[in-house]
Amino acid sequence: MPRHKGRGISTIEYPTGMNQNGDPSQAWIKLKPDGRVDVFAGTVDIGQGSKTVHTQIVADAIGVPYEWVTMDNSNTDSSPVCTGSFASRGTFIGGNAVRFAAERVRERILDIAAKELEASADDLEIEDGTVSVSGAPDRNISVSDVAAAATWGHGELITGTGAALKPYAPVDPETGAVEIEPHCAISYASCIADVEVDDETGEVTVLRLIQAYDVGRAINPTLVEGQIEGGAMMGLGLGLLENSYPYYPETDHRGSEFGTYLAPGMEELPEIESLILENPAVDGPFGAKAIGEMANNAQPGALANAVFDAIGVWVTELPITPERVLRALERKNDGKHEPRHEGKKVIFDEEISIGTIGANGGAVALDVP
Amino acid sequence: MKLTVNGRAHDLASDPLRPLLHVLRDELDVTGPKAGCQQGSCGTCTILVDGEARRSCLTPLALVDGAEVTTIEGLGDATRLNALQAAFHQYYGAQCGFCTSGMIVAAHALLERNPAPTRHDIQTALAGHICRCTGYVKILDAIEAVARGETFTETNGDRQPGVEESVAKTGVSG
Numbered sequence: 001m002p003r004h005k006g007r008g009i010s011t012i013e014y015p016t017g018m019n020q021n022g023d024p025s026q027a028w029i030k031l032k033p034d035g036r037v038d039v040f041a042g043t044v045d046i047g048q049g050s051k052t053v054h055t056q057i058v059a060d061a062i063g064v065p066y067e068w069v070t071m072d073n074s075n076t077d078s079s080p081v082c083t084g085s086f087a088s089r090g091t092f093i094g095g096n097a098v099r100f101a102a103e104r105v106r107e108r109i110l111d112i113a114a115k116e117l118e119a120s121a122d123d124l125e126i127e128d129g130t131v132s133v134s135g136a137p138d139r140n141i142s143v144s145d146v147a148a149a150a151t152w153g154h155g156e157l158i159t160g161t162g163a164a165l166k167p168y169a170p171v172d173p174e175t176g177a178v179e180i181e182p183h184c185a186i187s188y189a190s191c192i193a194d195v196e197v198d199d200e201t202g203e204v205t206v207l208r209l210i211q212a213y214d215v216g217r218a219i220n221p222t223l224v225e226g227q228i229e230g231g232a233m234m235g236l237g238l239g240l241l242e243n244s245y246p247y248y249p250e251t252d253h254r255g256s257e258f259g260t261y262l263a264p265g266m267e268e269l270p271e272i273e274s275l276i277l278e279n280p281a282v283d284g285p286f287g288a289k290a291i292g293e294m295a296n297n298a299q300p301g302a303l304a305n306a307v308f309d310a311i312g313v314w315v316t317e318l319p320i321t322p323e324r325v326l327r328a329l330e331r332k333n334d335g336k337h338e339p340r341h342e343g344k345k346v347i348f349d350e351e352i353s354i355g356t357i358g359a360n361g362g363a364v365a366l367d368v369p
Numbered sequence: 370m371k372l373t374v375n376g377r378a379h380d381l382a383s384d385p386l387r388p389l390l391h392v393l394r395d396e397l398d399v400t401g402p403k404a405g406c407q408q409g410s411c412g413t414c415t416i417l418v419d420g421e422a423r424r425s426c427l428t429p430l431a432l433v434d435g436a437e438v439t440t441i442e443g444l445g446d447a448t449r450l451n452a453l454q455a456a457f458h459q460y461y462g463a464q465c466g467f468c469t470s471g472m473i474v475a476a477h478a479l480l481e482r483n484p485a486p487t488r489h490d491i492q493t494a495l496a497g498h499i500c501r502c503t504g505y506v507k508i509l510d511a512i513e514a515v516a517r518g519e520t521f522t523e524t525n526g527d528r529q530p531g532v533e534e535s536v537a538k539t540g541v542s543g
Contacts, residue, residue, distance in 0.1 A: 047465030047502050226461050229504035258406030266492040266505045 006310025010301030014294030015183030026080035035144030042082030061102035063126030088290035100162025191298035202322030216289030231295020375443030385431035412498030455521035464502030
């Protein structure tokens, strides 16, 4: 039987908005005379959907329909500072910046509405574009009319600014200690990989990836799913195919063009199942944490474990190419079942690792058919 | 050389060996086909030549003399999306969007010759199209939706589908 099936599991944690340099995101919002909302923020949407997510955050934080909000992140002259879309910070730090600005706008709307309704601002609520007195919904005014009153009656501009910054966390060079935590929140994820390994060719085929991500709060679950699915294929590529320096630390024979860098295509797509867990972060926007960079971290470990489960050898270098699988099998058949450590600091002890995995008799709280 | 691009006739005096991709992008300002790897490996420059999907980066201009060329722009625009464009929009089939025009043009060619493809048929037909954002799942979902005849009333590119649904799912209320 040349083909063997195996299953592997890995679990990761990932910092949200990690910061060692001080990286702010800022936003400012103005209300137009008709109550429509203009948001100026510098966070770049590179396809992950931050523009949509930030629009949802602003709409919900003010209390107006999504369609009323225009997100302008196209001009870095008119937008305040955002250090960028990286470090899994877009939803958390960029999202907090627009949320704080939206909360200021909401307060200003309530101030003007309180005058119009002759009520205390503390007794007012905003929902779906209408300000009303708590407990007396008949006493209400639309946000559009509040904005018009501010513009034409009170001579005021309703505006708000917000800034989010995770302060620099200096590391004590002696002890490695930090006085403040260097990240905003921790996201968690697990991946289960089902593979089939051909012990004659060394080829690993991924049959199924099941992935669970704790993202705090999924502000847009479809976009989160898109991140998980995209990350799954990147992780599959990192685990099995992608290699910039095949003989690292030697740099010879590195790929010099697109066609020599193997990225997974549609035919490599396994069955993918995505589970979103919501374990809210206290200070994230609506409890959100991050999904960004972590989405392709869990798969390579799960794939290595699945290969071990299938054919009983550890491949301890990525990507798990057919050559590495065959060499590992060869060492096993020679009675030298030891992972290779050359050129790298790899802390690996099979007894300890297996012992750790096998704690509680190997029982895990997962029921995957 | 004469060629028709998205219904418009052109008479070109360009280098006959110039890749059609550069003629389209630099001379005719048709920028839907993307210049990705420019060696036939990524699929982003895919166009239709007399209805057949071709890599415009590997197609010398001389080869399409007298031909009818269709790019993503010829299938539909932001005010009038064709079914595949609407489906990609509805199913979140695009993230950064760089592969999208090639994906849609190739999917269009597939559906023209096989109106009822299986998921596997689509994976085989689009195997040479690299997407690094989506993990392909939602792209396949979108093409399958068109293949099974799903219709899309949304033709306005400004709408963000799924937002109401996601608000309902998460309980983040407006």
